[in-house]
Amino acid sequence: MKYALAGLIGLTVLTGCGPASEEAKPTEKAAADIKDSAFNPNYKNYLKTLASDEFEGRAPASEGGEKAVSFIENHFREWGLKPYDEENNSYRQPLPLVKLMPYKVSSLSFSGESAPESMEYRTEMMAWTPRVVEEVNLNDSDVVFVGYGIVAPEYDWNDYEGLDVEGKTVVMFVNDPGYATGDPELFNGNAMTYYGRWTYKYEEAARQGAKAAFVIHETGPAGYGWGVVAGGSPVKFDLKRDNKNMDRAAVEGWITEKSANALFASVGKSLEEMKEQAVSGEFKPQSLDIQAAMTINNKYEYLDTNNVIGYIEGTKYPEEHVIYMAHHDHLGMDPVREDDPIYNGAQDNASGTAALMAMAEEFSKQPRPERSIVFAAVGAEESGLLGSAWYANNPLLPLGKAVGGINMDVMNVYGPMKDMVVVGYGNSNMDDYLKLYVEAQDRYIAPEPTPEKGFFYRSDHFNLAKKGVPMLYAKGGNDHFTKGREWGEEQRAIFNRDAYHKPADEFDENWDLRGVQQDMSLFYAVGEELANSREWPKWAPGNEFEAARKATQDMRK
Template identity: 85%
Template sequence: MKYVILGALSLSVLAACGPANESNKETDKAVADIKDSAFNPNYRDYLKTLSSDEFEGRAPASAGGEKTVSFIENNFREWGLKPYDQENDSYRQPVPLVKLMPYKVSSLNFDGESAPESMKYRTEMMAWTPRVVDEVKVENSDVVFVGYGIVAPEYDWNDYEGLDVEGKTVVMLVNDPGYATGDPELFNGNAMTYYGRWTYKFEEAARQGAEAAFVIHETGPAGYGWGVVAGGSPVRFDLKRENKNMDRSAIEGWITEESANALFATVGKNLEQMRELALSGEFKPQPLNIEASLTVQNKFEYLDTNNVIGYIEGSKYPEEHVIYMAHHDHLGTDPVREDDPIYNGAQDNASGTAALMAMAEQFAKGPQPERSIVFAAVGAEESGLLGSGWYASHPMLPLGKAVGGINMDVMNVYGPMKDMVVVGYGNSSMEDYLKRYVKAQDRYVAPEPTPEVGSFYRSDHFSLAKKGVPMLYAEGGNDHFEKGREWTEEQRAIFNRDAYHKPADEFDENWDLRGVQQDMSVFYSIGNELANSRDWPQWAPGNEFEAVRKATEDMRK
């Protein structure tokens, strides 16, 4: 059936918000009357517990991380969700990690008739190795400019065409051609595509056989300054693989704009001229007539964390399933900080994990859906979307039979909003369901304000999107019912400046959780409809994940 009756608590929110034809005054009053208990009265307690000092910042493979996993698992068990591992009655999906610690990185040195001076680590370039080895050396490797470093058949774009980069060092531009030109007909215009992400560029360079790969940093198209690249810890995490990541390039890294200009001067050009060349439509990779050398000395150790997965089995189509996802991890503690060593991660992402738990608790009350509903609290998101990446490669149910999914990462703690913002606006028909239920709350859907920074590719839904699953990532917006847009934008700016990935991201008793209740109601309604229908949401035509979804069509017949 196309439309289904909503759960009682979900209906309470919709009724409180009122239909769209009521006057604004009546609607504002109704929304102002929403209480924390409108969808799930336990949400506040889950949020407060997960972000407490007792959970020590929920770092992967830590005592606080173990408390987090146990807390979620125990509640899933109490509510009667089926466990991920039914044979052992366990909700835990082990996620094997490797921690990479480059402790000595040389300067990036060059040889050649017009070779530039060596580039210093952190100030002029950043480099590491993704390989699980003690040391890597790149010696006398030919340097080649490969434009944007993109191979995208659906856009008829191949920056590596006719080039063998085996053993070579490739240098490439950040983001994608659509951002650079603003042309809506080129890639996705100003909105970054998957091909604009630096993670993709390193993966493609490795597929092409490059020995080393460097992305040119520019604040605008990257979406952050050089300090973000070079100012943090060089420690990295990855999934444990049998081949020890030897299929990856030996060196990955970034160089500054100034460093790029020094490189391009070897062929009598600068960064702007090389960008124009990359966008010309007649681009061919450009050898820079120099050789690069660099050494990274590395330490590594193996760790284990866990995803926590429970599900409600469908009554008619148990393999077909809807997925709710949120990451339970954060940054742990910093023993060097004496004033406040705990990164509590209240908004990021105790708020989303608490919403996942509230959603699971509500669905567990019944009735049983026709399709299964999976609740995945994944780990190691802050380390590179690793928990969701592991689940995507080791799913509980076939992802070709995943109807669609909703990711919850940083919920709205500032009160009821007139808008709901979609990150990755226009990507899939999941938005059609969202728009209908948001409209029922006398609200509207808005696209994210900065699509060029590629936020859609920076949270856990991306791991499933790459497997073809249509994923929705939406957040409470900025247009506050009572205080307006300017006030909300100021609150978010304060959070980003003072609390994001800092110890100040702590639970606040004064938070107005009515906005979370609004959004949880919408997410519940979408999942409830999909779990009791024969609908199969799809990616928008031309989307980079459309082909993957189509390849699994036979599984859904």
Template identity: 60%
Template sequence: MKRLTVLATSVLLLACSPAPEPTASEQPSAVSVDSYSFNENYRSYLETLSGDDFAGRAPAGEGEAKTVALVEQKFSQWGIKPYNADTGSYQQPVPLVRMLPYQVSDMQFNHDDLAAFSYRNDMMAWSPRVQDGVELIDSPLVFAGYGIVAPEYGWNDYEGLDVAGKTVVVLVNDPGYDSGDSEVFNGKAMTYYGRWTYKFEEAARQGAAGVLVIHETGAAGYGWGVIAGGSPQRFDLARDNNNMDRSEIEGWITEASADRLFARLGEDYKSMRQRAQQADFKAIDLGTSMSLSVATKFDYLDSPNLIGYIEGAKYPDQHVIYMAHWDHMGVDPINPDDGIFNGAQDNASGTAGVMALAEFYASQPAPDRSVVFVLVTAEERGLLGSDWYADNPMLPLAKAVAGINMDVMNVYGPMRDMVVVGRGNSELEDYLQKYVEQQGRYLAAEPNPEVGSYYRSDHFNLAKRGVPMLYAKGGNDHIEFGVSYGQEKRAEYIRDAYHKPADEYDPNWDLRGVQQDLWLYYQVGHELAHGDAWPNWYEGNEFRAIRDASQSQRQ
């Protein structure tokens, strides 16, 4: 193992106010990457974790035991302290419940001019509550615009609205997506208020009996097949209240289904979406009620987060977090040819990255602040392991300096650009920028911020509790082959391998790009772990108020 040596070159600075990306002539000259080697053991960790014998690393599956054994053996070998000092265990048990809605009725309406919505074709629905059966009968439907309550943006779609016993119908994404105006929410870049998960959470807080999100491919970032295809099986954390604080019914309806609802008012989906963008929008009674029933089978299982740390020499409660999810999709029993979802890129690559960082940190002098390595479970089931950790952290989250998440690393070679997912969120980008500059690279925004990728990986569960989190990775501008090569590789992965058995380890992968990025993750974390700074979210970010509210706990 040896530290990476890079040459410092000048680069265009792209900070909290994104500037245009450099043109080819403006981009920094590339540096030699032949000697890039942050941790020479990375490849072996990646290959091992994504091997067929790890059976797709499903929670509570046979691959889980192998993953746990490997991580624990390596952490112990390197002298990484265990999560549970009393037992010497690196495991934090995460209680999960597996739910299968095995019988879902069509959605019936109490008006003869409105035909029933059929399951999977016109709508998808389930109950988040852990109980055998749920039934809504004649629940009045109300169009609640975007379903958003965002004080920092002066937005409240529920103002003056009583939704007890009612089902709210809401739009996906947020007003900024539709306006394209950077002064409205975050413009085209989705805020958390645009995520469908938020819509369900807010509807429950408002006391709605049901909530239906209208699907639109562009605004959602994926087609109806993603929602209606595949198994309806769902996972959640096994909470003491059995999720009885959630709405009884959650679900989606198609854009065409929304047109049918709105037609009774002489409107359509497009016109109602335009109405919802107006500052004086008020919720609209849709003049009909719906009935729906869901029968659910459920069982319980445990799966561990794997947590180790290096204790800070001066401030042990203050800590920097490195995070990745170790789980993937397991095995498809009906595929006799190749049913193993190896998850090499997603996310053996990130798990191996955390291991490589832990190994390197362990070889260095102890930092002033603690460094915590968190490998979470059940990301593929809804970011559940990270959600559990965020509610049950090893050290107080108010004293978490910052965190770095690794999910689907760059295996296609050294890149000139470093893509910041959710760019413009936090001061961590300022730390990253100077080290990117040292590599002769440039920061770039994600190409499709409107799909809300920042809210779709594990770092988000810590972010929404106030911890500044960085999610960045090598982009598409390959040092030797250019942008088109990188774009082709990414598109090929999404098309052929993402969440498919084809996501397998390839010995021909050029892992110099991973080594580039590991060096950056280390440098940012190292500076924070050896300093006294407390990075924050940028002004206007939806998580800044939470971070500011915990400031007294850091003094």
């Protein structure tokens, strides 16, 4: 029964020559049918349950988090999905975490002839240790400016070229040179690349042997203010690691613009002068002729939570697979709050987890596809995309044979929208597979409005993209079919202001879930097409993830 749901729009799929043909236009009535169709009537119940007070905000390794895991697992079993651990008939993929709690952080002090004043914790700098140790000390560590801290062969860029930073403290700008210059020919122009993410910069600094790495905070290129950096909890989570594994820098952190100016004054330069130097194309790392010192006292504990993985095995090509992904965790509870201590996380991301469940339920009712379909409800996303990172390193099926994937994070609960916003638009031709179905709903694809903020690198699909898997991250936009764009933008703004990562993100009976149904039908159609074709989506030429995909191409022959 091919296209059990996509059949609503009367589409014909052509395989062997790329995504669905532009000539297969649906009728006007068919487009109207899918626009208002109910993809899965059980969706609301899944959403309402996951976002309920009973689940206590679904924090990793909490009682509420365990309830969420059990809820998803029980439904996967009910629908007859094959389990992640077939030997034990378990859908749980153990996700071992470590909780890092810096309880005493000194100021960041300097020595040297032109040394600036010490930088105070939280107000002038933020710092922590990613190492699983009780104390780290930074003593007389030479400070070196490394531009943007990027090593990107595909862009012929290496800020560390000819430099040995073993044991040193590196300082670098956030984002990448394309954003800084606005040059569309440099990196990806205004749109942030992977190399612009602060997480990459810490990883690269560690690979280079740095003892400490500090990123200069600027609100524009970072995409958020200093309050986001310094105002949250200093507690961090990571994947469980051996105490002796010191493949991370001892200190990671941020410094303010004002602090950076003070550092650069040691060599008679300003922040803007150093930025001009960093984007010149002829950049050379520069010692600041000062030494840094600080101490971080740390506590840690190990925690155990789970990803929940089920799959439908393909009839012809069982190792080739399509991945649907959503994170089931949120922020849990804050016992200090007396008014409302539960961070229910209804939109973020009970809405996406419920969509994943609805997708699995619908596929389970249909004849098995030729390729497998994996449903991954991952944990600890709010703690740093950890569940998806663990899955990417410990996949159910070889990721070299992953056809492509769809990530669902914060679904549209405001009703049918004309636009479908693609985050990371143009990264791969997964956009093309989506386009025809979007148009069948009398809608249009819209690139994300703020690509410079790097949202493509801030949700779970990113960890699979790093392994070379083309990933689609899209969601209903703001252009409401009847109420217009201004109304839609207002709803998003209210959520971001009043509810995002706050207790107010609760289920609302007044939500218009036709918007979610609308988008789920699209995601189903794209996945169903890929699961019954011989196509392999591709990254755009020159994309930073293209090399990882090419490295596994022999697996797909």
